[in-house]
Amino acid sequence: MGFSKIEVITSMSKLDGLKTALSKLGVNGMTVVQAIGCGAQNGTFEYEAQQNEEMELLPKQMIIVAVEDEALDNVIETIKRELYTGHIGDGKIFVTPLSNVIRVRTGEEGTEALQSNTSQQATRHQN
Amino acid sequence: MEEKKLGLPSVISTGVGLIVATSCLMSLGQGTGILGTGFIISMILACMINICTALCMAELNAVMPNLTGGLAQYTLAGLGPFVTIVTMVGGYIVCQSIAGSVECAMFGNAINTVFDTGIPSSVFCLLLLAVLITANLLGVDMFAKIQNFVAYGLIISLVIMGLLGTFGLGTGETVEQATNRAGSFSDCFALLGLAFFLFIGSEFVIPISKNVKNERRNVPLGMVLSLLIILGMQIVVVIGMGHYTRLEDLAASPSPHILYGNALLGYAGSLWMILVSVFAVISTVNSAISFLSYMCAGMAKINLMPSIFLKKNKRGAYYVGVLMIGAVMMVINATGLSTSDSLSFMILVAIVFWMVSYVIADINVLIFRHRLPKAPRTFKVPFGPVIPLIAVVGNVFMIWNIDGNPATRNLIFLIDGVIFLALAIYAALWCKLKLKRPMFQAIPVHEVMAMENSLYLVAHRKAQVQQAASKKVVGTASF
Secondary structure, eight states, X not given: OOEEEEEEEEOGGGHHHHHHHHHHHXXXXXXXXEEEEOOTTTTOOTTXXXXXXXXOOEEEEEEEEEEEHHHHHHHHHHHHXXXXXXXXXXXXXXXXXXXXXXXXXXXXXXXXXXXXXXXXXXXXXXX | XXXXXXXXXXXXXXXXXXXXXXXXXXXXXXXXHHHBTTHHHHHHHHHHHHHHHHHHXXXXXXXXXXXXXXXXXXXXXXXXXXXXXXXXXXXXXXXXXXXXXXXXXXXXXXXXHHHOOSSOHHHHHHHHHHHHHHHHHTTOOHHHHTHHHHHHHHHHHHHHHHHHHHTTOOSSOOOOSOOBOOOSHHHHHHTHHHHHGGGTTGGGGGGGGGGBTTHHHHHHHHHHHHHHHHHHHHHHHHHHHHHHSOHHHHHHOSSHHHHHHHHHHTHHHHHHHHHHHHHHHHHHHHHHHHHXXXXXXXXXXXXXXXXXXXXXXXXXXXXXHHHHHHHHHXXXXXXXXXXHHHHHHHHHHHHHHHHHHHHHHHHHHHHHHHHXXXXXXXXXXXXXXXHHHHHHHHHHHHHXXXXXXXXXXXXXXXXXXXXXXXXXXXXXXXXXXXXXXXXXXXXXXXXXXXXXXXXXXXXXXXXXXXXXXXXXXXXXXXX
16 A cells, blocks of 8 residues: 655644644644745735745745555545635645655554554454 | 634524515515415525525635625636626625615605604605714614614514414404416516515625634535525415405505504504514614625725725724715615605616626636636535526526516616616726726636735735836936
């Protein structure tokens, strides 16, 4: 089974809603990094009449999650819906393939490394 | 994160409260008077078409969320400034001014129906308007505070009176008559315009959507349920009216709800209805004046109307808009709106504008689907383009059948045509001279969203001034 890393760069105010929505989907882990940056508009505020010639870096956050490829489409759709306001600055989503995921404490790899212990136990019970 | 507090019941109560107005009682009485229970068919059809449009509005809100101007901004991004000015100034400002005037006229008629003062009804209307304009200029929000209370009072009264009439529980005498006067479907189609008036306004729910829990489900569902609840409530009233009042009297009365109240419960019924309707008129007209002044300011904010509408007085009221709308309503009322025929005629003249703006809203949905197919909508109208197309066809059909009498229909089209022509001239001049943008070129969604920011106009004016100044310098240097 393949895995993907999703990196979301968005404004500072969107984290709570996104965290709740991803938790509901069963995404188990997330890393959030405070960042500064800009996109295609060079950091121009949406109300401004002229675009900045030089890049103006604005406070952003980068949210990183790793998911199985099976869940990828669903997770991306959820992220898009959560972040969408129609305004400039809603953010960008970068998706890259992962060759493996390893949990250092137990040495587990792949799907097992992404799941929590309780969900692993539940899966074993079902089997 | 802001906590979302409103659930489905709140959405429904807001929707029902905003859709029901006293002038609805006028068209309900008129429709029942002409077709009896046959009017129920017209009401069901009009309600279904309105449900399709309400769903389209919910999708538009999902594509461009949390906008104050609503349909104006959707249309600006969908069809460009010319159509926006014509339909929005026409659809909302002209239509609401006329509808507000009808409400005022009903206030005067209601007083004279019960108390027979001998004073012309228009005097009461003008007095009421003078009070409400002053209240709006002074920023008195007393009437706004009683708005919900009044809306629920009207709704509960209608339900109780409808049920009493339907089950024959009134103290008055029942009338023996054939309650269905519709001979064919074409009779029902002829009153679609009047029936449409009973269901307009569900889009006013959209501004509260940002505070609604599970907005994706609750906003469209709430709008649809509001319309269905109103349909049920009004069907009961139609049946009740057929049991207690002669249909001919209903059709001729300028205050059919008071006539029905009197027939059902005697003088107490009249007093009950007058009390409820007077409060409802005051609350509705007050909010119409306030809403329209904000609407004009909103249009000025996105540079589609003169910036004079953005001027506020010391009390924070957009006084230019308040005075203009108030003056329009006063002029219409001073011309002597009083008979049931003139009132229903004015309603029909007004709602053509509203229907046109609904057609534009439905078309906007199809345009956004084509232009932004991958935009993540939190709500999408099901079955592809079918429902928006049904809504377009339905609204056009209602416009075409605005009145059963061809002479009246032509007169309505003539009046609306002249108003649309005047608006088109204004829109063309505004686009060419002031906005300096192509009339039919849509403005990108992100730019329309940016216009919502209060700094947009300031920043763009500054840029225009700088541009003009630099042109002057270049001109002088070359000279």
